[in-house]
Amino acid sequence: MIYDAAIIGAGVIGSMIARELSMLDIRVCLIEAKDDVASGASRANSGIVHAGYDAKPGSFKAKFNVLGCAMMKQTTDELGVPFENCGSLVVAFNKQDELALAELKRRGDANGVPTQILTGAQAREIDPMLSEKITSALYAKSAGIVCPFSLTIAASENAIANGVKLYLNSEVTDIARKDGVYEIAAGERDISARIIVNAAGLYSDEISKMAGAEQFIIKPRKGEYIVFDKEMKARTNNVIFRAPTKLGKGVLLAPTVYRNMLAGPTAQNIEDKQDKATSPDGLKKVLNSVIEYVPSIERGKAITVFAGLRAKSPTHDFIIGASQSADNFVNVAGIESPGLSSAPAIAQHVKDLLVSLGLSDKKDPSATRKREPIEVFANATLERKKQMIASDKNYANIVCRCEYVTEAEIIESIRRGARTVDGVKFRAAAGTGRCHGGFCMPRVMDILARELSKDYSEIQKSGKGSRVLTGKTKEAL
Amino acid sequence: MKADVAVIGAGPAGLAAAIAAKENGAKRVVVLDREAYKGGILPQCIHNGFGLHIFGEELTGPEYAARYIDMADNAGVTFMMETMVLSIDEHKVITAVGKDVGITTIEAKAIVLAMGCRERSSGALMLPGDRPAGVMSAGTAQRFVNMEGYMPGKDVVILGSGDIGLIMARRMTLEGANVKMVLELMPYSGGLTRNIVQCLDDFDIPLKLSHTVVKMHGKQRLTGVTIAKVDENLNPIESTSEFVSCDTLLLSVGLIPENELAMGLNIQMDSVTGGAVVDSDMQTSMDGVFACGNALQVHDLVDFVTEEASRAGKAAAQYKKIAKLFVNTIAGSGVRYVVPQKLVRDGIDKTLFFRATKVTRGWYTIARCRGKIIASRKRVMCAPGEMENLVIKDADISGGVTVTIEETKT
């Protein structure tokens, strides 16, 4: 079979493009190197929907961010993904910072993003825990927060429901073209497609080169994060950024859609595209930065730390467009911040671009933009909880005790594609709470083994090579 | 459903509280627990050393649990297993969910909180490195090995010398794993000497004091850890860092009382113990709600959990809403915290439990009220890892009671 379009990379960009293409009456596949979608930058980032005042006027970033931010409410409604239009504050501590705010405001005006300069006191009025040392702040009402991996998972589920084929564990190692058809060596299979969309994130430079398209270099930029317990009293209502300095945008502090507080990222240019290790210095920097914004932040309330790698663009802008050298090959590369915010707009733009390359724009009448989320027991009303239990007894078995995740939700996450402990975690939130899986991991593994008819010891944390157990007792001596 | 006393948790604390409530006249005593089996963490603690204080013999965890389960059954305690409490309201109405009962409510005259504790995770430690498989808390490993019959790894490093970590060092060794070392951040171990001797020394497993893990290596599965010595401020000394290959890192780095329910009730909490503030009847700041066991303060011996929970169960059975006169207890020099935080002035039981801030040899524990010594006790040694107690007898406590640990002059 020949696909009309093959998308390489099932991050938020690839998955959102797949979803757009799934509305059309064409054959589409989504190819992912790892064992699950959202395995790269879409798994580990700030989850911020930027208002769009920051990007250089006239850039792709400015255009797609502003559009994407405006589309996010409807997109997340359709996909059943948590999103909050919480607003953002860029805080200033001195005169120099205030000059930076003024510059951001000018850019916002140019990009058509309404912002407002507040005094320190006004900022503390809308976010009372902010430091007394804050002298001024730039307020952007339209900014928000979204769960990045939920958005990716939802978009891919929606695409799959509309007929897109997802190939996991399928690292692309070779791309050839014969008679107007691309032959893609992906993992253990060969995939044929007329058009390739390169949304391979950190690896998009390698994919582009492989296809004989434009040569550019994508470098990883590491960002380290700290997640704080929901019970931490120190909270903000808005996303808090520091006024940018010569050293960069700095560390942000934001609520998450799950009511945790998130601090990060650092910005470290590295070489290894798989180096997602946190460091003592990085974590210290993150902690010290956010304590500057909100002095009552407590180190002891951290529940986990992680690092993500963004695909740093050599042009400082998104690389989006049809290749000049390879026919029917479209790069969607260098999607660094504000890539998540831009994703809905990029997806639409890429669809239009592909149609202009000759892809049929005939609608698939059975396709839907709606995807039902996994219903969250913990968030349901008491009446609804009773109904849920009446329809499925597994709702009465709470497996993750920190987040009150039930067996029914875990089974549903497996039905929807979770194959590992992390797969369940990112779909059903089991193990995301303060004990971070200490209690529920053995039980989640039990359910995975049962539902997938595997032995307990075969269950992996996060894909190949990550088995949690090494064998049985009684056999090693 | 109605209950005279509802107990949250069927671990050692919950069992003892329920039995004591029955013995002291409560008619309907209901114990709710999330697990299918009773005994809390004890069924997975298959090692011996439990009950020396109460029974004068060394029982294993399952045996200790079995005795109290029998007593509870004989006393006529009602159990609701596989039932998790979702919330408690200010009228002491408990909402719970369970496979057998669906969603149910229990109106209780008195409630005993006995939820136990949980282990601190690697995330809470902010351990640098990636997040590979092979890193887990010692208690999780204990469940895998003792309950499920699976090995979490072959080459093991243990961070933290708390008792669970030491016990798991021996347990994994006996099952054929190579336990390379136990690291302890502090200059002293948090575990009992007996466990250091019988779990580490017996198997030539080195205990490295003033050491910690500074980095975890490995992307999918752990491949090793970088360890380093720490200075007196507990900061790693870079020049001492060293790579140790291993596929498993077990963490035994502290237990945290589990108190979501108490916090949901806006009960006053003690930021040092992580548990509720209680009076000498084990009553919290909310009338008719009592707390005990590891949900109140982390214990090192289950015998003390049982004793504490018995007091809570008895007080819950006898609970009447009355005005009480309190005096505060105060952690003085050398003392990290004191439980109970408040003494009922004309109450009968005035036993104080407390922990030392550091290891000291040859010392007194002293309680003073208005500058006057009202109780004291000479001990040969104290360590933060071992809970101390002091009983106040027939003393006038008309003001705050300060507990100190003072070295004897020799």
Add this chain to the structure above:
Amino acid sequence: MKEQKVTCIVCPLGCEVTVKTQDGKIVETTGQACKRGEKYAAVEVTDPRRTLTSTVRVRDGASPLVSVKSVKPIPKELLFASMKKINETRVKAPVKIGDIVVPNVAGSGVDIVATTDVA
């Protein structure tokens, strides 16, 4: 003359006791703070014993394992030999607390018994 170091576990003090022996007989004990320490160290040097706890596989049971212990401490040098025997053993459910699971483990004269019920 042989010299052995023993950490006393009788009380929290944890004395480092040095025991000197000649031809298996104790000639000198130093470092202990009390009589109990001397006695403990003597046993540790001449006949160290440990209670062994473990699990044994269960056939057709409600759980795959039953927890077990040695009813009395067994000689320390027999710990691994005993584990080997325990690992080879399979019992059929039901098992009752106190049931002998391995009699006279590794020739120690001590039985291994169940410490819990398995239905």
